[in-house]
Amino acid sequence: MNKNGQLIKRLIIACIAMFGFAFALVPLYDVFCDVTGLNGKPNLEQAKISDTIDTSRAVDVGFITHIQGKAPFEVEANKTVITVQPGAMNKIVFKAKNISHENRVMQAVPSVSPGIAAKYMHKIECFCFNQQPLTAGESADLALLFYIDTALPKEIEELTLSYTVFDITKSGQMGSAQGASK
Amino acid sequence: MTAVTEDNHDSHQEHHEATGIKRWLYTTNHKDIGSMYLIFSLIMFLIGGAMAMVIRAELFQPGLQLVEPHFFNQMTTVHGLIMVFGAVMPAFVGLANWMIPMMVGAPDMALPRMNNWSFWILPFAFSILLASLFMEGGGPSFGWTFYAPLSTTYSNDNTALFVFSVHMMGMSSIMGAINVIVTIVNLRAPGMTWMKLPLFVWTWLITAFLLIAVMPVLAGTVTMVLTDKYFGTSFFDAMGGGDPVMFQHIFWFFGHPEVYIMILPAFGIISTIVPTFSRKKLFGYASMVYATSSIAFLSFIVWAHHMFTTGMPLAGELFFMYSTMLISVPTGVKVFNWVATMWRGSISFEVPMLFSIAFIVLFTIGGFSGLMLAITPADFQYHDTYFVVAHFHYVLVTGAIFSIMAGVYYWLPKWTGYMFDITLAKWHFWLSLISVNVLFFPMHFVGLAGMPRRIPDYALQFADFNAIISIGGFAFGLSQLLFVAVVYKCIKGGDKVPAKVWEGAEGLEWEVDSPAPYHTFSTPPEIKD
Numbered sequence: 034m035n036k037n038g039q040l041i042k043r044l045i046i047a048c049i050a051m052f053g054f055a056f057a058l059v060p061l062y063d064v065f066c067d068v069t070g071l072n073g074k075p076n077l078e079q080a081k082i083s084d085t086i087d088t089s090r091a092v093d094v095g096f097i098t099h100i101q102g103k104a105p106f107e108v109e110a111n112k113t114v115i116t117v118q119p120g121a122m123n124k125i126v127f128k129a130k131n132i133s134h135e136n137r138v139m140q141a142v143p144s145v146s147p148g149i150a151a152k153y154m155h156k157i158e159c160f161c162f163n164q165q166p167l168t169a170g171e172s173a174d175l176a177l178l179f180y181i182d183t184a185l186p187k188e189i190e191e192l193t194l195s196y197t198v199f200d201i202t203k204s205g206q207m208g209s210a211q212g213a214s215k
Numbered sequence: 216m217t218a219v220t221e222d223n224h225d226s227h228q229e230h231h232e233a234t235g236i237k238r239w240l241y242t243t244n245h246k247d248i249g250s251m252y253l254i255f256s257l258i259m260f261l262i263g264g265a266m267a268m269v270i271r272a273e274l275f276q277p278g279l280q281l282v283e284p285h286f287f288n289q290m291t292t293v294h295g296l297i298m299v300f301g302a303v304m305p306a307f308v309g310l311a312n313w314m315i316p317m318m319v320g321a322p323d324m325a326l327p328r329m330n331n332w333s334f335w336i337l338p339f340a341f342s343i344l345l346a347s348l349f350m351e352g353g354g355p356s357f358g359w360t361f362y363a364p365l366s367t368t369y370s371n372d373n374t375a376l377f378v379f380s381v382h383m384m385g386m387s388s389i390m391g392a393i394n395v396i397v398t399i400v401n402l403r404a405p406g407m408t409w410m411k412l413p414l415f416v417w418t419w420l421i422t423a424f425l426l427i428a429v430m431p432v433l434a435g436t437v438t439m440v441l442t443d444k445y446f447g448t449s450f451f452d453a454m455g456g457g458d459p460v461m462f463q464h465i466f467w468f469f470g471h472p473e474v475y476i477m478i479l480p481a482f483g484i485i486s487t488i489v490p491t492f493s494r495k496k497l498f499g500y501a502s503m504v505y506a507t508s509s510i511a512f513l514s515f516i517v518w519a520h521h522m523f524t525t526g527m528p529l530a531g532e533l534f535f536m537y538s539t540m541l542i543s544v545p546t547g548v549k550v551f552n553w554v555a556t557m558w559r560g561s562i563s564f565e566v567p568m569l570f571s572i573a574f575i576v577l578f579t580i581g582g583f584s585g586l587m588l589a590i591t592p593a594d595f596q597y598h599d600t601y602f603v604v605a606h607f608h609y610v611l612v613t614g615a616i617f618s619i620m621a622g623v624y625y626w627l628p629k630w631t632g633y634m635f636d637i638t639l640a641k642w643h644f645w646l647s648l649i650s651v652n653v654l655f656f657p658m659h660f661v662g663l664a665g666m667p668r669r670i671p672d673y674a675l676q677f678a679d680f681n682a683i684i685s686i687g688g689f690a691f692g693l694s695q696l697l698f699v700a701v702v703y704k705c706i707k708g709g710d711k712v713p714a715k716v717w718e719g720a721e722g723l724e725w726e727v728d729s730p731a732p733y734h735t736f737s738t739p740p741e742i743k744d
Contacts (some may be wrong), residue, residue: 036401037325044393048431055435055465059450062461069528101454102368142453151530199454 079162080155080180086120087183093191094181098126098141105133105199106167106177107139121181127160127175127196131167139144139165141196150192153182164201216277240335243327244733245312248334248629252309253623255337257699259301260616262345264692266294271688273671274681287671288356289348295359300384301341301476306619307389307480308333311419314626315395317724317731318413320404320740325397329364333390340383347373347380358669359471363451363462367443378441385430392426395419404723406742410501413722417504418483421511425472425479428515433469436462460525467518475514477611479507481618482549486572487722488625489553492568493560493717499552506545506552513542523594532591539589543582550579565717566640570621573648575612582610584659599669602662609654620647620698627702628716632730633709638702646694655685 094117096110107130117123131137141161145151156162160175167173182194233241239251261732269290273281280292312330316323324330348354355361366374399412399420412420439462442448449455451462482503490497497503517534519527526624527535553575584606588594597603628634659681662668667675673681715725727735 037397040400041326041393044427047427048389050431051428052431054433055432055468056439058432058465058468059439059461062458062464088356113235113531140454144527148526197453 041102054065080157082122082157083155083180083183085183086118088118089118090187091118092189094123094180094213095191096127096196097193098127098196098198098208101187101197101199104139105131105137105196106139106198106200107132108139108196108198115141117181119185122157123177124182125177125179127177128172129160129165129167129175129198130172131170134169136166136168136202137169138202140199140201141165142199144195144197146193146195147189150185150189153181153185153189154192154194155182161196219575236242243323243331245316245327245330246630246731246733248324248330249309249312249314251334252305252312252337252472254558255334256302256304256306256309256619257702260615262694263294263297263302264695266290267688267693268692270294271685274673275685276682277673277675277678279672280544282671284354284671285353285623287669288358288669289354290413291669292355292358292361293344293348296344296355296381296385298611299359299473300381300388301337302616303477303619305337307419307422307477307615310415310480310484310619310626311391311395313630314396314724315416315419316402317727317735318416318722319399319402319407320723320736320742321398321402322555322734322737324394325402326394327446329390330394333387333394336350336383336387340380343376344380347376350376353578354727360466361437361440362466363440363443363459366440367451370444375441376442378437381437382434385434386541388426389430392423392430394468396427399423404736404739404742408603410504411742412641413483414486414497414500414503415480415483418479418486418507421507422476422479425511425514429469429472429476432465433473436465436469439465460522463522463525464519467521468515470521471518472514473609474610475510477615478578479538481574481615482507484622484625485553485574486549488567488571488621489556491577491625491717491720492571492603493557493562495556495560498558499548499554500553502548503552505731506523506548509545510542513538517542520589520594523591524598530678536589536591540586543586546582546616550575550582553635566637566644567621567625567717569644569648570617570624570643573644574621576616577609577613577617577651580624581606581614584609597662599656599667600662601666601668604668605658605662608658612655617647623702625684625717626724627705628712629731630723631705631709632712632728633705634712634716635701635705635709639704643694643697647691650687650690650694654684655687657684657687 093114095114096112098108100106100108107128109128111126111128115123115125124131129139131139143159143161145154156177156179158176158178160177165173165175179194239247242248242251269282270287273287274449309330312324315321344354350373354373355366355370355377357365357370361377366377383485392631403412439448439450443450443452443457449457451457451459453459486497486503517535517539519531520539523532523535553571557572564572584602588597588603588606604654605680624635624640661677661680661684664677712729714728716729723740724731724734726740
């Protein structure tokens with residue numbers, strides 16, 4: 034019976050370890066995506082200004098916004114597509130409006146497609162770094178200051194920056210903008 | 216287990232401590248528990264099958280006729296859950312309970328009380344799942360894969376019942392797996408070395424390790440769904456920093472090994488039956504063992520082939536495409552070994568052999584369509600169409616289910632002591648064989664033509680094929696009632712069979728009387744050769 038006990042103990046430990054592994058996959062997934070930049074999650078830290086500009090090519094950058102669920106906001110970029118040169122600074126203004134009758138807090142979470150281009154998208158200033166409190170009916174102009182890395186692979190000629198807009202008034206889950214990268 | 220000495224052995228045979236329902240509630244006998252598992256899975260097979268009939272009736276013609284789309288979604292979801300966790304897996308555990316102790320020369324499973332518990336959890340798990348169908352809001356309707364956010368943001372409050380029933384099924388499977396491993400490792404008769412183990416035992420051993428590795432991951436996944444839905448965590452919710460695509464990664468890390476959990480024991484059954492009726496030894500025994508192990512290993516590194524359309528980078532798509540294709544090598548080894556076993560054998564076509572040959576042919580078709588799905592660029596066309604439905608029903612119905620039927624027909628006379636009604640069984644086989652192909656083969660074509668899965672309505676151009684598919688479905692469903700009749704008649708009586716039911720059969724299970732006495736191998740048998 035001792036022989037059985039030993040084996041059963043090991044098998045149960047293996048089960049518990051695999052249960053833990055399922056949860057370990059969550060941070061592992063983030064680390065893996067961070068390292069490889071696979072998931073289209075751009076870096077949310079403020080970037081330094083580029084000192085070189087690649088004038089030999091142009092890249093189309095599109096902007097789309099997507100309101101998650103029933104979040105009471107309207108968010109739109111003032112231009113849907115712009116053509117930029119890698120390394121050159123660009124500014125885009127997003128018009129955001131709280132269409133509800135209550136004070137709300139908005140958070141935009143960025144995503145870049147194709148995913149591989151995410152790590153070449155550098156933001157100097159972005160409203161996605163912060164939570165945006167908007168009072169009832171208030172409109173605000175939100176700025177995005179960015180440039181495309183000169184190291185962007187040649188085959189990428191266009192990329193899309195997508196913002197998903199969340200209403201985080203109640204949840205308060207997003208303590209900081211940095212939480213969005215987790 | 217208490218040691219049973221030789222002289223009280225005979226008196227013990229007909230002596231059960233409890234009678235009536237208590238015998239079944241309290242039993243720790245591997246044969247009783249095996250029978251309960253098999254009957255339970257047969258009931259679940261019929262319930263899940265009834266749901267498939269609802270699905271096919273609704274799809275008989277385009278438009279919404281019989282059921283609401285929400286109810287249709289519940290049917291597809293619960294049909295999948297019941298067939299995977301209620302029919303196929305318990306049937307294999309039942310066969311393992313009956314046959315593994317007899318095949319390795321052990322008196323019982325190593326952990327008989329846990330065995331009883333792991334069975335009796337199941338009726339409760341499935342009662343919870345089925346009861347949710349009758350509650351306000353209905354049962355789970357997010358597909359058996361319960362992708363987030365369908366199962367979190369967009370599901371109803373009965374999702375908790377789904378989560379708990381999956382937890383219970385998982386516990387049952389894990390305990391069953393622990394029992395199988397401990398039995399095989401510690402209770403083999405002296406002289407039963409590893410490379411003398413029957414292949415059914417080998418494949419089950421490897422399956423049990425797969426279960427231990429991935430069922431806890433499934434438990435973790437449903438737990439995350441539970442906390443996301445009810446306790447405000449954000450594992451799969453981008454608003455809180457989570458990622459819904461991660462759900463698919465974690466789910467399929469369980470899900471892909473799971474499909475091998477449902478097919479490896481089938482390989483074992485076919486490898487047992489084909490040599491018996493070819494009257495030759497199995498061709499390439501050792502290569503079968505190694506092929507099974509390699510399939511088990513590869514099953515852990517191919518999960519993302521279910522997710523080619525989620526926007527993976529090229530390197531990932533290539534890796535998962537090639538690793539998936541690699542699985543066809545050990546699987547091919549097995550198919551060729553079965554064919555080589557039959558080659559120049561003295562083949563006779565008893566019912567178990569008919570099912571086995573049908574398995575080899577039809578499972579291979581399912582394997583080929585799987586290979587097509589593995590090709591990433593092609594998968595973008597096939598993804599979420601009826602082609603996928605055709606593929607996994609070929610490997611699960613004509614694969615797993617046919618092997619279970621083959622196994623039941625093969626060992627049923629050993630269990631009951633009577634030969635089953637051969638004419639009726641042949642009717643069951645031929646009707647099933649024809650109807651299952653009428654049912655699933657046209658699905659390839661409607662899938663390639665673009666009909667999506669999991670929809671209650673479809674475009675007009677698919678109408679003719681869907682009518683044919685539904686007719687095949689009804690015929691296949693009705694044919695299974697013949698199976699119930701054959702099993703029932705065989706339990707009630709029939710021609711008596713000798714200990715060695717099939718004259719070409721080999722293995723320890725044929726050295727005990729038919730029907731197998733309540734206690735077998737209380738003293739370990741002698742292993743010859």
